[in-house]
Every structure is written in structure tokens, then in C-alpha cells.
Amino acid sequence: MTITDTTGVAAGTGDAAAAGANAAPALRFAGVRKQFRDGTVALVDTDLTVRPGEFVSVVGPSGCGKSTLLRIASGLDDATGGTVDVASRNVGYVFQDATLLPWRNVAANVGLLAELEHMDKAERSRRIGEAIGLVGLTGFEKHLPHELSGGMRMRASLARSLVLDPSIFLFDEPFGALDEITRERLNDELLRMFVLRRFAALFITHSVAEAVFLSTRVVVMSGRPGRVKADLAVPFDYPRSPELRYRPEFAALCGEISGHLRSEA
Amino acid sequence: MSAPVPAATDTTGTDSSRPDATRPDSSQDGAAGPASAAAVAAASRGAGAPDASGSATRSGRARRSRSGSGNGPISLVVLPAAVFGLFIGLWYAVSEGMLNQQQRFMLPPPHEVVRIGFLDGKNFSSMMSALKLTSEVTFAGLAIAIVIGVLVAVAMSQARWIENSLYPWAVVVQTVPILALTPVLSFFFGFALTSRIIVCVIIAFFPIVSNTLFGLQSVDRGMHELFTLHHTGRLTRLWKLQIPAALPSMFTGFRNAAGLAVIGAIVGEFAFKQGDPGLGTNMSVFTSRLEGERLWATTLTASLLGIAVFVFFGWLARRVVGRWYQPKRG
Numbered sequence: 225m226t227i228t229d230t231t232g233v234a235a236g237t238g239d240a241a242a243a244g245a246n247a248a249p250a251l252r253f254a255g256v257r258k259q260f261r262d263g264t265v266a267l268v269d270t271d272l273t274v275r276p277g278e279f280v281s282v283v284g285p286s287g288c289g290k291s292t293l294l295r296i297a298s299g300l301d302d303a304t305g306g307t308v309d310v311a312s313r314n315v316g317y318v319f320q321d322a323t324l325l326p327w328r329n330v331a332a333n334v335g336l337l338a339e340l341e342h343m344d345k346a347e348r349s350r351r352i353g354e355a356i357g358l359v360g361l362t363g364f365e366k367h368l369p370h371e372l373s374g375g376m377r378m379r380a381s382l383a384r385s386l387v388l389d390p391s392i393f394l395f396d397e398p399f400g401a402l403d404e405i406t407r408e409r410l411n412d413e414l415l416r417m418f419v420l421r422r423f424a425a426l427f428i429t430h431s432v433a434e435a436v437f438l439s440t441r442v443v444v445m446s447g448r449p450g451r452v453k454a455d456l457a458v459p460f461d462y463p464r465s466p467e468l469r470y471r472p473e474f475a476a477l478c479g480e481i482s483g484h485l486r487s488e489a
Numbered sequence: 490m491s492a493p494v495p496a497a498t499d500t501t502g503t504d505s506s507r508p509d510a511t512r513p514d515s516s517q518d519g520a521a522g523p524a525s526a527a528a529v530a531a532a533s534r535g536a537g538a539p540d541a542s543g544s545a546t547r548s549g550r551a552r553r554s555r556s557g558s559g560n561g562p563i564s565l566v567v568l569p570a571a572v573f574g575l576f577i578g579l580w581y582a583v584s585e586g587m588l589n590q591q592q593r594f595m596l597p598p599p600h601e602v603v604r605i606g607f608l609d610g611k612n613f614s615s616m617m618s619a620l621k622l623t624s625e626v627t628f629a630g631l632a633i634a635i636v637i638g639v640l641v642a643v644a645m646s647q648a649r650w651i652e653n654s655l656y657p658w659a660v661v662v663q664t665v666p667i668l669a670l671t672p673v674l675s676f677f678f679g680f681a682l683t684s685r686i687i688v689c690v691i692i693a694f695f696p697i698v699s700n701t702l703f704g705l706q707s708v709d710r711g712m713h714e715l716f717t718l719h720h721t722g723r724l725t726r727l728w729k730l731q732i733p734a735a736l737p738s739m740f741t742g743f744r745n746a747a748g749l750a751v752i753g754a755i756v757g758e759f760a761f762k763q764g765d766p767g768l769g770t771n772m773s774v775f776t777s778r779l780e781g782e783r784l785w786a787t788t789l790t791a792s793l794l795g796i797a798v799f800v801f802f803g804w805l806a807r808r809v810v811g812r813w814y815q816p817k818r819g
Contacts, residue, residue, distance in 0.1 A: 298718055299718070300714055300717065300718065315718075317715075317718055319711050319714075319715070320711075321709075321711055323709065323711040323712050323715050325712065325729075325730070325733070325734075326813045326814065327733050327734075327736075327810070327812075327813045327814075336715075336729075337715075337719055339729075340716065340719040340721050340725065340729075341719060368812065368813050369813075370813060370815065
């Protein structure tokens with residue numbers, strides 16, 4: 225597997241979103257259906273496209289198959305119908321929990337995936353340093369996970385994925401377990417990374433405000449069985465400042481999305 | 490008179506000696522005899538949780554010292570000492586109060602046990618050479634049990650069908666009455682050291698298998714998926730994820746097995762008496778000669794050996810995994 229796979233992504237260039245509009249999708253679900261072995265139908269006729277440079281958030285009621293969508297995209301689960309195209313093999317997956325190995329220190333945890341992908345040692349340690357710097361954990365390289373706060377563990381988890389410089393990022397409610405203040409801080413920093421690396425992102429969340437703040441598009445899913453119910457563009461430019469959260473346009477868009485969700489529940 | 494079983498080592502082993510005890514007992518220290526628990530705790534203090542980074546955060550240290558506050562000098566020294574005093578008192582009460590002169594050989598008073606069993610030079614040196622031999626059997630048996638037990642558990646963790654084929658037999662090995670095996674063991678391996686070691690392995694085997702398997706199988710699903718996403722092979726997954734994650738419960742198994750290995754060595758010496766005498770051989774001899782003092786001195790020595798290996802494995806576990814693994818305490 226090539227580590228520097230940047231299929232279809234104008235990585236790091238200025239106006240990647242515009243460039244990506246014409247490019248092949250980074251991620252495409254077409255008529256995807258998922259039925260579990262016990263007969264539960266999690267997804268029906270789900271169509272969703274994420275283009276290079278797009279940050280798409282998915283919100284929806286609990287159990288609507290949001291996470292299933294990610295598991296299918298990553299190959300952890302198979303769809304039982306429809307087609308799924310993933311443009312790159314270099315996909316970053318950030319779990320709900322930090323899933324750090326408790327016996328490895330921060331640096332060794334951040335290097336884990338690179339190690340599993342057999343990246344050579346010099347390159348690995350260069351990228352570990354870079355990723356740790358990017359998530360603001362410099363100085364904590366030698367700390368063990370149990371010595372870190374929940375937010376710091378999540379930063380380490382992000383850094384672990386960043387080391388491989390993925391062109392597609394899948395986020396499964398990564399900040400759901402954090403307090404509001406930490407969550408907003410990490411949102412700000414995630415956006416900084418997004419502007420810097422301009423990966424394609426599919427982000428699952430329960431928080432409408434988080435979805436709007438981060439995304440170029442927000443997708444609302446219906447209750448089980450899940451399907452895409454609304455797809456709204458977020459018109460704010462990057463980089464976005466934390467104050468955006470308190471602007472009336474921001475609140476209006478959040479309100480609109482909440483309306484879609486309410487009519488669903 | 491039936492063979493006395495070393496009390497302290499027995500308590501350490503009871504949890505795992507049940508065939509259904511597949512879970513490592515996190516409250517191990519609480520279940521063990523108070524003296525050994527105190528010894529373990531004291532040993533951990535002496536060793537100190539090694540901090541490789543040398544830069545634990547303040548919260549890390551705070552956590553450590555808070556858990557230590559319930560373990561002050563009073564609860565670590567005074568309480569076990571009080572229990573010891575009670576134990577000696579009870580011993581005297583039974584020996585001098587309940588047994589008459591003719592019966593007293595069964596449980597001679599403590600000072601007689603110490604005088605004849607430990608302070609008599611000739612008796613003491615013969616006990617020390619027996620202790621040396623029994624220790625050798627214990628460590629050889631334990632080492633073999635650890636190697637085979639871990640390999641078997643690793644094999645079982647790799648495929649359901651291997652686990653299904655082997656696990657019932659691991660339980661059977663645990664429950665088979667050793668005495669029934671003596672004829673066949675003696676036929677193939679003779680009446681001396683080899684057979685003793687085999688008995689020791691059989692007795693120590695199960696807790697190692699069950700705890701190692703439990704550790705290998707209880708790895709967090711998210712971590713497994715992380716490795717799956719990167720197409721990790723079985724060996725890498727085993728080496729970088731499952732074995733390190735299993736280490737704490739493996740050590741629980743080793744520690745239980747260590748206590749059982751001492752019992753195994755003694756039972757083995759009971760059954761296979763050729764060659765140099767070990768503690769078990771001596772116990773059998775002293776029992777038939779009604780030498781209660783030396784019998785009890787030997788029993789205490791066997792207990793001390795059990796406590797020593799138990800403490801050693803507690804210390805080793807803290808050396809190896811104590812840096813990152815903190816079992817939750819009440």
C-alpha cells in the first residue's frame with residue numbers, strides 16, 4: 225500500500241474544494257442497503273457522495289445506521305446491496321474511543337499505524353513528530369495513555385491517523401464522550417488540520433452545532449432503517465473562527481437542521 | 490493422618506483450581522491470606538512502580554498516592570500481625586487445651602515446632618536440602634507449565650475449533666486425581682525427579698491456560714478493528730496487540746500457578762519417593778514416624794516457599810505491566 229496515496233486530492237493546495245467539485249468522488253454510496261444477520265435493516269437506498277476536499281457530516285437519530293455507513297466505507301462491514309466506491313486505500317478511521325494501546329506511550333501509539341504499514345523508521349519518526357506537533361501534544365511523547373486527559377487521548381488518536389496522511393478521513397463520533405469546552409477546542413483544531421491537509425471527510429456526530437461548524441455539507445438521516453433525508457450545504461468559508469458559532473446565520477442553519485431531525489423523531 | 494496442605498499456598502490457588510474459574514481474579518490480593526497480601530503489597534512498595542518516562546503527570550502521581558492512603562502502615566503491618574497473633578493463640582489453645590499428652594504429636598505447640606524443627610542444626614540442614622530440591626521441582630514444573638500453557642492458550646485463541654477441541658481436556662487435566670496417575674507415570678518416567686516434575690506441571694497447568702486465554706480473548710474490539718483496518722496478519726496482531734494486552738491476566742495465572750506448583754511438587758514427592766528427599770518426602774516420613782514437630786516445621790517451610798513464589802510473581806507483574814496497568818481496587 226502506498227502511503228502517500230493522494231488519489232484525486234489536490235492535497236494542501238489553496239482552493240481544493242473548488243478543484244474537487246469536478247474530480248471523481250472520494251467516496252460514493254449508491255443505493256446502499258445493509259441488513260444484519262438477525263434481520264435488522266440498518267440502511268436502505270442510501271446515496272451519498274463525498275468529493276475530494278469536502279467535509280460531510282452525518283446527523284440522525286440514534287440507531288439510524290450512521291456508524292454502519294462508516295463501517296461499510298472502511299471495509300469493516302460489507303453492504304448487502306448497492307455499490308460503494310472508495311477512491312483511495314489510504315483511509316483514516318477515527319473511532320469513538322481513542323483506542324490507544326495502554327502499554328505504549330504517546331509517540332509509540334501515534335506511530336502504530338505507520339508501523340503496521342511498514343513505513344521505514346526514519347520517515348516514521350519524522351511523521352510522528354510532525355503529527356504530534358499538529359495536534360498540540362508536543363512534550364507529551366513519553367506519556368502513557370492513562371496519564372492523559374480524555375481530550376489529549378483523542379488528540380493522540382487523531383495524530384495516529386494523520387501520520388499516514390490519508391486522503392479520506394472517517395470519523396465515528398470522535399468527540400462524543402468529551403465535555404463541551406474540550407469538544408469545541410478539538411473542533412477548532414480539526415478544522416485547522418482540514419484546511420492544512422484538505423482531506424475528504426465523512427464525520428458522524430450527534431451534535432448539530434458541531435456538524436455545521438465543521439462541514440461543507442450536512443446530511444440528515446432518517447430513523448431506522450436509515451436513508452438520506454436532507455442534504456444541506458454549509459455556506460461559511462474556511463478558515464472558520466470560533467466566533468462563527470454565535471453568528472445568526474449559523475444559528476439559523478442549525479435550526480433548520482434540527483427541524484429536519486425533529487420531524488424525524 | 491492425612492497430609493497437611495500448606496495453608497497459605499492453598500488459599501492462593503483455590504480460585505483458579507475450580508474448573509469454571511476462567512476469569513482472572515482481580516481481587517486476588519483480597520482473597521489471599523492476609524500475611525501474603527501484606528507481603529505482596531510491601532514488596533510492591535519496595536520495588537516501587539517503575540516509571541520509565543520519569544515524568545508522570547501530576548494526576549498520575551495523585552492517583553497512585555490516593556490508592557496508597559488506604560494502605561497505611563497500620564493496615565499493612567499491624568492488622569496482619571494481629572491475625573498472626575490470633576493464629577498462634579489458637580494453635581496453643583488447640584495444642585495444649587484440647588489435646589492430651591498422647592494426642593499432642595498431631596499438633597505440637599509452636600515453640601516445640603520451632604525448637605525441634607528449626608533450631609536443631611541437623612534437622613534444619615536436612616530441611617534446607619529438602620527445600621532446595623522441592624524448589625527445583627517447583628520451578629522446573631512451573632517453567633514447563635508456563636511454556637506449554639501459554640502455547641496451548643495461544644493456539645486456542647487462533648481458532649474456535651482448536652479451543653473447542655482442547656479446552657475440555659485442559660479442564661480434565663485439572664480435575665484428574667493425580668494419585669490415579671502414579672502407576673502409569675512411574676512406568677514411563679520412574680519413581681524420581683521426572684515424575685515429580687510431571688505431577689507439578691499437571692497441577693499448575695490449568696490456571697495458566699485459562700487466564701492466558703481469557704487475556705488474549707478480552708482485547709477491546711475497537712483495537713482489533715484498528716488492526717483489521719490495516720490488514721494486520723495473525724502474528725503481528727498476536728505480538729503487538731493480544732499478548733501485551735493479555736499480560737496482566739497472564740501474570741495472574743502465573744501467580745496462581747506458582748502456588749499450585751509448590752503443592753504439585755509436594756504431592757509429587759509424596760507419590761514418587763526415590764532419589765533425594767524433598768519437603769513432601771519428608772512430610773510423608775515424619776507423618777509415619779509421628780514426628781509432629783518436624784512435620785509442622787516442614788509444612789511451614791512449604792508455606793513459606795509458596796508465599797515466596799507468590800510474592801515473586803506479584804513483584805514481577807508490577808515490574809512488567811505495573812507501569813501501564815492499574816487494577817481497580819475497591
